[in-house]
Every structure is written in C-alpha cells, then in structure tokens.
Amino acid sequence: MSRSWLFPILLILLVLAFALSLALGSVRIPLDQVVRILLGGEGEKASWTTILFDFRLPKAITATLVGAALATAGLQMQTLFRNPLADPFILGISSGASLGVALVVLGIGVGGALTFVTGLSLFGNLTLALAASLGAGTVLGAVLLISQRVQNTLTLLVIGLMFGYLASAIVTLLIYFSQPERVQLFSLWASGSFGGVTWEQMRVFAPVALLGLFLGFVMIKPLNALLLGDDYARSLGLNVRRARFWIILSASLLAGVSTAFCGPIWFIGVAVPHVARSLLNTADHRLLLPACLLLGASFTLMADIIAQLPGSQRVLPLNVVMSLFGVPVILWIILRQRQLRQSFAA
C-alpha cells in the first residue's frame, strides 16, 4: 500500500524547516519575533528586520526552491534512464555550468575583472550566474538535439556522460593553468551556497525554477507510462521522443538554474527520490513527485541550517554538510526498506 497519508507530515516538516532556517543563524531570532516581523510588525531589535528580509528570507526561499528542483530533476532522470544512480546532472548540465563559470573565473581576460571579487559577493555576481546558465544551456541544447535523433534512451545517457567528462576535462585544464587565488575562488563556487541570491536575482531564479517544477508536474503522466519501458509507453499512445524532450528540458531547467545561482549542489538529487520511494512505498509519480518536492526542500533547508553553525560566525561548505549529515540518514532509510533492487531490477 502506498502511504499518501504521509503528505501532511511532509508539509509540516517543510514549514518547520523553513521557520527554523529563518530563526537560526549567527544571530538567533525567536520564532514569535520571526512571525511578527514577517507579518509587518516591529521586532524587538530593528536589525532583525534587516537580517530577515535582506538575508534569511531570500536564502530560505532559494534553499526551498533548489531542494525541490534538484529532487524533482533527480526523480525524472532516475525514471527516464531506469537507473538508481542517475542524478540531475547526469546529462552534463552541471559540468556545462562549471565550464561556464570556470571560463569566467579562471579564464584569461574576462577573469581579470573578477580578481577583486570576494567570496561573499561571488555568488551574488550576475556575471557568474549568466556564465553558468550559458554553459548549462549549451550542454542542454546539445543533449536535447541529440535526444530527438537517438531511438534508445540509454545511448542518450552515455552521450550525456561523455559531455560531462569533456567539460570536466576542460575545467581541470583551466585549473591547471590558473593562479591559486582564482582556483580558490572557483572551488568556493563549486562548494555551493544559497546565500548569494538577492531579491534582484530572485526575479530571474524563482520564475525559471517554478517553470521547471510546473513542467515536472505536466510530465507526471508520461513518467508513469515510461515506468513500463519505452515499448509499452509507445503502445499506450505516448510520443516517447516528445515526452523525453520535455522531461529533459524540465530536469535541465531545474538543475541548470540551481547550479547557476547556487553552485553545483550534489547529493539531494540522487538521494531524495530514493527516500521518497521508501517512505511512500510506491513508484507512482503522482505521489513521488510532490513528495520529492517537499522532502527535497526540507532536506536542503536543514542542511543549510547546519552549515550555518547556528550561534557562530563560521559557515561550513554546503556540499560537505549535505554528505556528512545526509548520507547516514538516507542510508538508514533506504537500507531499512531493502527495495532498491525491486525498484530498479531492470
């Protein structure tokens, strides 16, 4: 039996994580004050209003959207490629984004203007977001073009992997020939952060992410048909090529926009779909996709709270926290269910 009764709990979990991420940080703001300030009231301290509206709220919204986006994209890729290890970046999207950023940060000429960019404003830099988007978009375009020509979905997977390797190789080459401080700047970007998205950038980031999520919902029915494999999906009247196009477009928009604004965030995309399958005990995307959305957002918010080391001035790299704290939790959930094989026995 699928456990759709879990949805209210997942929703409460998300609200809780969201509230905590607003309340916790280097300065602790009591929850009742958070609510009062959000509702337009005066906080006990004037600085709290600034902290909430200028920093924590956009950051929490970003983390929510990125978590939802990457978990959804991961689910789509795992089903499309019938592969439990598939993640949002499997088609080389993040490698493309990395290449774009690497070219700007490490590259000759353009990078010159960025040498004074500090770590904090690195993520707020629209040039970088643009470079990452361009890189991701180039790879996406190539993959979509090829997806319309190849019959076999697995071929597409291999081609995507190859794109990824190619981009990574160029990035490595760029790192090899770059000055240490620029390399450090690049690795800072590569470790991920939600802190750089300002309200200005939110106007680009949020609509694109929401568009990707909306496309994800539209593609739920085709994803379910694809559970039976391409042949059965066709026999059900599905235009497999067209469905594949839209699914890849949705997943790539989600992965691309997340990477462009927050750096490559690993782990969420591959792990959360498995947790959703375990918790809900089904492969039906009508339940899985909303669950991934909620779970992904909650996990990401919590990881970000931990990364902030509440009460201290230090911040841990996001990807490190994801793995250190996320892996044990997720291993426990998945091993307890022992159904990975059943879900991907093909």
Add this chain to the structure above:
Amino acid sequence: MLTTSFLTIGYPRQVLASNLNLKLRSGEMVCLIGPNGAGKSTLLRTLAGMLSPLAGEVLLDGQNLHRLPPLELAKRLAIVLTTRVEAGNLSAWTLVSLGRHPYTDWLGRLTARDQAAIRHAMELAGCLSLAERPIHELSDGERQKVMIARALAQEPKVLLLDEPTAFLDLPRRVELFQLLRRLSRETGVAILLSTHDLDLALRLADRMWLFAMNGDLLTGLPEELALSGALERVFATEGVYFDHAIGAFRVHQPVRGPVSLHTDSEGVVAAWTWRALERLGFAVQNGDVRLHLHVEVLTGGRWRLFSSEGESEHTSLESLLAALSEF
C-alpha cells in the same frame, strides 16, 4: 477487424515476409506459430504499429493503422510484450491503471469510469484478488495475468501477445490459454498470440497462422494445417517428425530393431511401455504379430520378455529395459 493487405514486413536490409493478406476477426483467438527467427515478433510489432511496414498496409476497422493518431490506436489495440516488465514498486492495481493512459486527463487522474474499467479488466483476467499486491512479489503466472489486465484496461478491440507463456510452467500455460480463449468469447476482443506451445495451440486456437522460415505464412484451422502436412513441413528438421495420429511431434532415435508389444488391458501402462521402448530406439509394433523380440504387458505391474534366448519376467520397467538393451 484487423486485416492486412499485401503487407511486407522486415527491416530495410532484410525482408522477412511479403504480400501478407491476413484477417483477424473479433471474438477469435489466433495462434501465431513458427520457428525462431521466422518473424513472429516482427509481424506482431508491425501489426501493433510499433514497426512500419516495408510495403502494403495494416487496416484496423478499415483505417490505416499506421496513420492513426497514437492515442486513438491505443484505445483500439493493446499489446503484451514478451519482455519481463520491471516497473519498480507498483501495486498490481496501479500497474493496470497505467492502461487507462489513453483515456485520462493531463495529470493521469482516474475517474469513476476509469476505476470501473480497471476493476473490470482485472476481473476478466482473474487477478482482482492481487490488486493490492506489489508486482515484484507476484509469480510469473500472476504477473502475466496482471499484464493482460493492463492491456484489457485499454479496452482494445484487438489484443496482441508476444509469447505470453514463455516463462510459465505447464499448468500456468494451460490456464493462460484458457483465459485468453474465454476472453475472446466473452468480450469479443480479437486475440493474436505468438507461441511455441504447438500442442496447446492445436487444441485451443480458433485459427493458426503458421510462419515458415522462407517467409510463407499459412493460415487455417489447426486441424487443416495438421492434415495438409503444413505443420510438418514448417517444423521438419533432422530427427523430428509429426505424428498425424496423435497430433504431436515425435523424436526419432536410431532404430535398433523391431519389437512387438502385446497387451490385454491397462492401456496406460501399455502406452508408457510403448514410449519407453521407443526411447530405447526400438521400432515398436502392435503385438498381434509376434516378432522374435516380443514384450507382453501383464497385470499387476509385470512384464514378460520373449527373445531368442528364452523368456524372462520383469517387475519393473527398468529391469525390462535393462534386459532389452542387450539386444
């Protein structure tokens, strides 16, 4: 219902069969048989619209099947493929509900009408009791019924099945054949299945399509195909021949020599003794004429062997065969 006119099937560089004029009528169960590689799967996939014909056309209700919009085709024709489906963690009910894909809205929501169709399909396929079970826990036979229910949920007029009995044991095969036959009778759906179960096909098919390696496709009643020698020709290979009397293939062995078998009663024991002697390589003849090697089936599980070296009595088939293998 489903007809083909001058249909040529195969692949760009390999024509498997040409100028096929076939007719599949509603309420009829047709078995497609033939050796491996003759093109059974290719024909099925072409009829299902998954492969384009090289020439000619397939007509479904008088319309060119390959020009029908995919969703329209899915409402009229369903297929059960031979590949074992690994669809992940789904209940049988949810799997069958996927068959409603051509009918549901953009989110795949099931209306009361869809629910009723799913229930009906599972009832017809005899798997409603499995509805809540996850498919990876089902046996091969149960799983095949669920796959048939999924196809029926499309409410097709034509149902194609590619070797549906491939993974099943004998009782499950018989059950599946009977299920399909009942479906064709009760729902009027036209059923075409490819199979290697010649024996079951001969007994239960309304009609047989017989695929030969040279691309010929012979159609007719099973009995007609047997009598005309068509079956024999298609499957003829070294060491195998078709026994017209019993309607099954027999395996030739190098013949040792003639032996006569006499029996008074107990037809079953005689029949199996006959087979044992054949397996050993003897040319068995009816015991009315006594040959110099002669076996009599006695009552109470005993056999008597007469030979040039005298006579001996045996209390088991094994000892009889041991004695006979001396000759």
